[in-house]
Amino acid sequence: xxxxxxxxxxxxxxxxxxxxxxxxxxxxxxxxxxxxxxxxxxxxxxxxxxxxxxxxxxxxxxxxxxxxxxxxxxxxxxxxxxxxxxxxxxxxxxxxxx
Numbered sequence: 001x002x003x004x005x006x007x008x009x010x011x012x013x014x015x016x017x018x019x020x021x022x023x024x025x026x027x028x029x030x031x032x033x034x035x036x037x038x039x040x041x042x043x044x045x046x047x048x049x050x051x052x053x054x055x056x057x058x059x060x061x062x063x064x065x066x067x068x069x070x071x072x073x074x075x076x077x078x079x080x081x082x083x084x085x086x087x088x089x090x091x092x093x094x095x096x097x098x
Contacts, residue, residue: 029077040078044071 011018013029021030031039045051049072055064068074071086078086 038079040080040083042069042072042076042078045069045076047076049074049076 010021010030012021012032015032017032019032021032023030029039041047042049049069051067051069052062053065053067055062057063069076072078072082075082
């Protein structure tokens with residue numbers, strides 16, 4: 001998922017540790033190697049942490065309800081713990097009409 005490393009040492013956008021960073025294209029952040037392996041793109045929002053519910057687009061603006069994305073908790077990307085929580089919810093709690 002990571003591309004080539006960035007040249008300067010800076011702090012990670014996720015854990016704020018000073019290290020060699022990689023730009024993660026999926027989430028759009030500069031991450032250290034450990035965090036890069038842990039961050040996954042969110043499948044519930046567009047990467048901005050906002051869930052767009054039932055609605056429509058009128059004159060280029062969304063008309064409907066919005067809220068914080070439950071699947072990533074508003075971060076715009078999912079960690080391994082988010083993925084585990086979502087898998088539990090999808091498998092055991094969520095009801096899909098048949």
